[in-house]
Amino acid sequence: MPLFRFGQNWDPFGDLEREVDRLLRSVDLTFHGIRMGRQYPAVNLYELEDEYVLTAELPGTKIEDLELTFAGGILTLKGCRDDSEDVPEHRFRRSERFRGAWQRALSLPERIREEDLTATFTDGVLRVRLPKGAQTPARQIAVTEGNDDPSRSEAPDHVG
Amino acid sequence: MSDELIRRPQETSTNGIEVPAVPTPRLVFTPPIDIYETDDGLVLLADLPGVSLDSLELQVQDNKLTLLGRVKSPVPADAQLRYQEYQVGDFLRSFILSDEVDHDRVSATLNSGVLKVWLPKAKKAPARRIQITPESS
Numbered sequence: 001m002p003l004f005r006f007g008q009n010w011d012p013f014g015d016l017e018r019e020v021d022r023l024l025r026s027v028d029l030t031f032h033g034i035r036m037g038r039q040y041p042a043v044n045l046y047e048l049e050d051e052y053v054l055t056a057e058l059p060g061t062k063i064e065d066l067e068l069t070f071a072g073g074i075l076t077l078k079g080c081r082d083d084s085e086d087v088p089e090h091r092f093r094r095s096e097r098f099r100g101a102w103q104r105a106l107s108l109p110e111r112i113r114e115e116d117l118t119a120t121f122t123d124g125v126l127r128v129r130l131p132k133g134a135q136t137p138a139r140q141i142a143v144t145e146g147n148d149d150p151s152r153s154e155a156p157d158h159v160g
Numbered sequence: 161m162s163d164e165l166i167r168r169p170q171e172t173s174t175n176g177i178e179v180p181a182v183p184t185p186r187l188v189f190t191p192p193i194d195i196y197e198t199d200d201g202l203v204l205l206a207d208l209p210g211v212s213l214d215s216l217e218l219q220v221q222d223n224k225l226t227l228l229g230r231v232k233s234p235v236p237a238d239a240q241l242r243y244q245e246y247q248v249g250d251f252l253r254s255f256i257l258s259d260e261v262d263h264d265r266v267s268a269t270l271n272s273g274v275l276k277v278w279l280p281k282a283k284k285a286p287a288r289r290i291q292i293t294p295e296s297s
Contacts, residue, residue, distance in 0.1 A: 042246035046239035055234045057209035057246060059273030083274065084205065087196045096192035097207050109242075124209035124273015125234050 040102045041077070041126075045109075052109055052130040059124030060097075068119055068128065073110075075117075075128070078103045111135065187249025191229070201261065201280040208251050209273040210234065216270055218277070220263050226254040227275060260284075 041056040054075070058066070060083045067078040080101035111133040119128045194205040208216070211229030218227050229251040233239075257263060262282040269276050 039245075043243075044241065044246060044248075045243035046235045047242045048236065048239050052242070053235050053239065057207075057273075059207040059209040060205075061272065084194060084196065084203075091196040091198070093195040093197065093202070095194050097194045097205060098192075121272070123212050124207070127234055 039104055040098055041104070043077075043104070043106065047109075050132055052112070052132065054106070054108075054126075054128040054130065056126045056128075057124065058121070058126050061121075061124070063121055066121065066126070068117075070108075070114055070117060073107055073112075074105050075108050076103065076105045077126075187247055188252050189247075189249050190253050191227075191251040193253065201278060204255070204275075204277040204279065206251070206253065206275040206277075207273065208270070208275050210248070211251060211270070211273060211275075213270055216275065218268055218275070220257070220266055223257045223259070223263070224254055225257050225266070225277070225279075226252075227277075228252050229275070 041058050043054055043056045046053045046055070056077065058079065058081070061079050061081045065079050065081070067076075069076045069078075078101075082099055084099075108130060113131045113133045116131045117128060119126060121127075191206045191208055193207075196203055206227060208227075208229040208231075210231035215230040215232070216227070217229075219225075231248055231250055233248055257279065260282055261279045265278075265280045267278050
């Protein structure tokens with residue numbers, strides 16, 4: 001159980017508690033998948049009948065600090081979070097939350113109606129809705145019997 | 161040929177298709193926090209993405225501060241997960257408050273998934289002199 005106190009209390013078990021806290025915390029964070037070499041923010045992609053939904057956890061990010069761009073099938077999310085920037089470092093008793101600037105580029109599924117992408121940001125969760133485009137019907141490709149001799153080809157389409 | 165026809169329904173049942181879906185247990189995560197000191201006390205920040213005001217419970221009991229945030233799925237139930245980097249679950253974490261925190265004046269705000277809790281310092285009781293008396297035999 002995490003424990004914190006003011007000042008320099010006489011506390012013979014403090015070191016042990018801190019060690020245990022630190023150990024448990026690293027286990028928790030590993031389990032949650034934040035940091036530990038993972039990209040920020042973590043994203044999920046869901047598929048619905050007529051759209052895909054991309055979600056990302058971005059607690060404490062201001063909407064004006066969020067930037068979404070889409071080009072060439074790549075969705076780029078960009079932003080920063082620094083909601084305690086005026087607090088000097090030595091004031092921190094614990095610092096587990098992500099701070100700073102981040103950027104992620106994600107390639108999206110095919111057949112997305114790019115012009116209809118919408119995004120909402122609620123309670124620190126970003127939701128990008130990616131409507132599916134019309135499915136092109138399967139096209140039959142005719143196969144004709146080949147001729148082993150290229151010089152007798154009936155379609156002499158010379159390129160160049 | 162006939163063997164196959166007989167075997168097929170058995171195969172589907174052992175594949176779990178006919179077994180009723182077991183509801184998945186709710187996941188509970190420990191949210192990452194920051195704690196920093198101010199002149200008047202401590203400030204605690206906790207990342208609780210997906211938690212709204214009406215799904216957050218924050219309580220102080222005895223000397224224990226507990227936060228529980230319930231998270232609803234960001235997508236409808238019929239959505240198929242195609243790619244996953246994080247799991248959706250509730251947030252739970254508790255803290256032991258020292259006597260130096262004024263338990264009655266703890267206050268909190270929730271803003272775009274970040275809980276901010278103010279833990280003001282209690283006013284220090286004046287030092288009390290302890291009379292020492294010789295042990296009587």
